[in-house]
Amino acid sequence: MSSLVKLIVPAGKAVIAPPIGPALGQKGIRATEFVKQFNERTVNYIENIPLQCTISCSGGRGRATFDFLVGPPTTAYMLKRALSNSDEVSMDKLPQGSASPSKIIGQLSCKQIYEIALVKHEFQRDIPMKSLFKCVKNSARAMGISISVTD
Secondary structure (H helix, E strand, O other), X not given: OEEEXXXXXXXXXXXXXXXXXXXXXXXXXXXXXXXXXXXXHOOOOOOOOEEEEEEEEEOOOOOOEEEEEEEEEOHHHHHHHHHHOOOOOOHHXXXXXXXXXXXXXXXXXXXXXXXXXXXXXXXXXXXXXXXXXXXXXXHHHHOOEEEEOOX
16 A cells, blocks of 8 residues: 655755654654655755655555655745845745735746746646746735736
């Protein structure tokens, strides 16, 4: 029997604590082994970037095996990073999304939205670029980010 576990894990900083430990423990996977492999695989990423991770588990308790794919950072993270306009900004200093889409918290250009969609396209080649662009644009609007048509 195989199953998938989807998590958002900070690059290079995975720990056995929730949500990783309990999610993998339910599948019979040793969380310590996953954490070790994940941190090794993401050592070249900027620390603490929230990466999407899909873990494929197979086998039963005691004999469970796993494999995982590391995806791109979350769309919300990339939008907030683009708003902050700096690679030096720590996670807690990034702007928060708006509680109401009608309250504008910032503005990005179509080019910036397109660049975020390009990053996502690297990991999701089966989804047309136009669809990814619309998805990122809609996420931005839902967070209260306006999009300028002119650059």
